[in-house]
Amino acid sequence: MKRNVFRILFLSFIVVSMSGFFLSCANKKDDKIKIGALQLVEHVALDAAYAGFVDALAEEGYIDGESIKIDFQNAQGEQANCQTIAQKFINDKSDLILAIATPAAQAVANLTETIPILITAVTDPQSAMLVKSNEMPGTNVTGTSDLTPVAAQIALIKKLVPEVKTIGFLYNSSEQNSKFQIDLAKKEADALGISYLDATVSSSNEIQQVVQSLVGKVDAVYSPTDNMIAAGIPTVAGVLNPAKIPFIVGEEGMVQAGGLATYGINYYALGKQTGKMAAEILRDGKKPATMPIQYLQGGDFALNEASAKEIGIIIPEELLLELGK
């Protein structure tokens, strides 16, 4: 008896939600440009990319709530949600979709071949099969790559620690983007004649132990733009800084969180560049198929002065000058 009552309540919940939707549909007749934005997970860098995207559109005259309407959804790291959200954007007949991070981009690209898709925070769109080639996408997908200036970062280690012999490479073995960057870093280290040690983690709980195992074995530690390490920076810095080991990281957000320094991608600037591309599509009618994947030009030198003080490292004059810019 009571069970039936609950069953009815449950069903009526669904019916009410549906009718609510129809009502809201009826009221929502406007001619704003609809933009769907799908982000894989909450993360400082990804959040910054989204903020940059919105700001760039506003600079180009597309202000959210005025001429455009941005529907921002976060999949909470659950990939099944990526697909549900992508379906929602397509059902809503979005005019343009922004996908932040690789699985989000793949979920959207799998479902539509007509709606222009802008991607960001994807390192190599070509190997993720989002575009036919990074130079000439040939699909409805284009955007910006967050490939970091890895070579410049390894060179930065040499500048900060001229007598460096061994670098520890700290990253999550399951992140494709990280592995890709580490391969580049190894090439650069080989070229500079620096040896290296791999230190991989597979869950954030392992970070502390793995980092501790590096102490005494390496002169510097390097992490690429790795999501797991990025989230665990305070743990890493908590071990490396007292041990006086410089921690060079892949991007600025990681420096703010406690890493020593980087020549890095600024995700806000990257998002902005993506927003500019969106404006080109919306205003000039450009087609993603002919818009090459863009890379952020030039890295920003970023330094965490508190970490520098704790390690007691002397930053060369020329780098400090770059910081002032």
Add this chain to the structure above:
Amino acid sequence: MGIFLAIQGAASQGVLWGLMTLGLFITYKILNFADLTVDGSFALGGSVSAILITSGFSPYLSLVIAFFAGSLAGLVTGLLHTKLKIPGILAGILTMIALYSVNIRVMGQANIPLLGQETMLTLTSSFGLSKTLGSLLIGSIFSAIVIAILYWFFGTELGSAIRATGSNEKMVQALGINTESMKNIGLMLSNALVAFSGALVAQSQGYADVGMGTGTIVIGLASIIIGEVIFGKRFSFWYRLMSVVFGSILYRIIIAIVLQLGMKSTDLKLLTAVIVALALALPVINEKMTRHQKRKINRLQKKTEANKKASIQ
């Protein structure tokens, strides 16, 4: 129109995830074993299918191999539990985290894109069906087949022994049945279905990713419970199996609708937790309510008796 499309999309996803829910139903409801392996075996199915497809195997064959890969994962959990006497939940967790490394080994990387590759959706799109409708059709066919097979299987002597093991292990042991092998078979079948579902989902969403299994156990439990609350425990076993798949579809529809309604996706996990908690709390609430009513009735009866006595005197 939008809501119709949203429901269609949700149903197509729900029916593919429904196969996973059927797998979880076997362990959670039949064997009475909360098996956390599924987070790993779901991604294992996707990984196996994706790597086989990109190396040129037929997408259908990849489904079969994913099925068997999943059953191996289940066997590992089963052996950890039955032979090494590790508590069930812990055994599941151990296999789940081990599978994380295994999946990366299988794929050689963390993510394999299947965009533009031949998948089972290539066939349905050659009939002119969209990806969503194609997934819905394929998912429905497979669900129907799996439900039919499971219904038959759990009616056989072996299947009945597995069901009995879940209900009363000591009793079944007394009958001379090896409950350890019953548990192992159940776990293998369950994880095989979960991996099979993972393979279908990977093909439908166009990529396999090492993180694609995150939250599988919660989605599965929510689906089973929603199905049970809405459709009830009526008729026979086939009805319960069907309600599991419908529960999975309903779960997806609820999520799609609340998203369409404009709820922030950051609140989704809270919503899921509330749905599951409510559904789990139902039996207790029911019991309290009936007890409360009984007390009321008793009080009324006493009153009327007292009145009667008074009137007699």
